[in-house]
């Protein structure tokens with residue numbers, strides 16, 4: 001194969017998903033928000049649903065997520081994406097509605113909204129980025145910050161006596177009857193990214209089939225605010241986050257379990 | 262449609278349905294709960310969306326999402342709940358989408374009580390949430406007006422892509438009186454060129470309240486002000502009673518205005534040449550009309566079920582042309598017509614000053630008793 005062959009469309013093995021806009025993101029080098037975005041876009045492409053999809057962006061580093069997807073989008077107040085998604089989905093039940101939220105957004109200020117959207121079994125999909133920190137505001141402690149982890153607002157390390165313990169959202173949501181699918185995956189290496197993609201696909205398929213609330217939690221990096229270089233950040237996820245936030249399927253309803261992709 | 266004996270809250274709810282309400286999101290709170298209860302039965306029966314939200318914070322954000330699709334949506338609450346909604350209200354204002362809200366006001370601040378009050382005038386008229394925006398605010402004084410304003414509020418909200426809020430106090434929400442509902446209209450979701458409903462192949466649309474570049478936010482702010490200018494030009498509504506030959510005029514909105522009308526009529530019987538000016542749009546406020554009026558009278562008496570909030574707008578309107586007096590019953594106390602009649606008599610017979618602070622003079626009189 002010569003170079004010109006490689007450039008031919010039929011030989012192309014990797015390209016920008018159609019559900020992605022042709023702009024570079026504002027994310028820091030090594031941040032896995034970009035990977036998570038791409039996985040969602042690939043899934044929308046594969047399912048052919050971009051034209052009927054409405055995304056709900058959060059407040060956090062992914063506040064501008066709407067710039068990157070070739071779908072209709074709204075931008076919610078901090079933590080309120082699940083409520084906004086509820087409003088949209090109730091009026092447009094045939095559309096695909098997803099929120100994309102960070103851990104501060106979803107597990108702190110938006111705790112009530114995420115719990116109740118799940119309790120109602122709202123037929124939406126949530127992509128939950130858990131990077132154990134508040135990225136956008138410059139690295140403060142999040143509800144998911146690990147015990148002992150230093151942040152700008154836990155400078156001596158998270159002291160669980162004073163600042164409590166990290167919250168495991170997937171496990172909590174799995175207890176709810178309205179939830180069809182609640183799983184945790186990680187973005188720290190290609191094998192895990194593949195699994196994450198499959199989970200995202202399953203979550204959107206669950207929504208398409210009307211099987212209730214679906215959420216994929218993705219362990220993610222924040223090299224800038226962790227103060228760890230991008231490569232070591234990936235390793236840090238595996239070494240430090242996975243033990244606290246075990247990967248796995250916490251709820252797969254029987255109907256979702258029957259989905260074959 | 263026939264006239265029926267209708268409760269204010271239920272009349273508002275049913276009127277909204279008749280003009281195509283597609284979705285309602287709310288949280289129970291006295292004295293507005295009948296709106297939520299009525300809609301919890303009627304909307305599902307009609308195949309439309311009803312959600313009892315986990316809080317007013319969630320309710321307003323559900324409204325925000327649903328309104329982004331271009332559907333006719335609303336929420337309702339009472340004072341403490343409306344305070345919780347302020348975050349979402351500001352976002353909705355910043356996104357420039359139409360939303361109808363109802364505040365059946367009660368005594369406050371804080372948890373206050375569940376009695377009728379008008380203490381949320383400032384919050385409603387001056388926006389309440391953060392940032393620079395002005396909602397349209399309507400103040401009904403009867404169940405019939407509450408119905409008519411509900412009908413009108415959807416049209417106004419959509420015409421100007423703005424929030425239209427109805428502020429009624431608990432007595433209008435709870436009162437039963439004969440009124441006529443509009444006829445049932447089919448839902449006609451407009452094909453708005455801003456609505457977010459899936460691209461279906463068209464250019465994607467984004468609805469957000471973010472303008473990260475201050476210059477862009479400034480442009481958005483000015484666009485909203487321009488629209489407000491239009492609203493002020495086109496939408497001011499008020500009612501005048503016996504003002505043609507009046508020496509004195511009472512100014513009151515909602516229930517206070519209605520009760521004042523009884524007092525005005527009684528005073529007329531006694532030969533006092535008094536009229537009533539009742540703003541229907543408290544925002545936009547009828548500044549020019551009141552200014553005109555202030556040039557022809559010997560004094561104004563502002564009556565409110567609060568400590569003098571609209572009073573400030575009246576003072577702004579009359580520009581010192583005529584003395585302004587105040588009588589208020591805050592905290593959930595509803596004034597009797599006799600009390601207002603007594604005030605009218607006082608105003609008509611005493612030497613009024615242009616310099617006195619009407620609120621402080623009222624406080625002195627009230628605490629002296």
Ligand SMILES: Cc1ncc(C[n+]2csc(CCOP(=O)(O)OP(=O)(O)O)c2C)c(N)n1
Nearest residue numbers: 059060061078102103104105133134135136
């Ligand atoms: C009501 C409100 N409070 C606080 C903020 C400030 N704020 C913006 S982003 C953010 C934290 C976001 O963290 P997270 O959800 O973990 O997302 P990340 O930035 O890490 O992706 C905060 C506190 C806000 N915008 N609105």
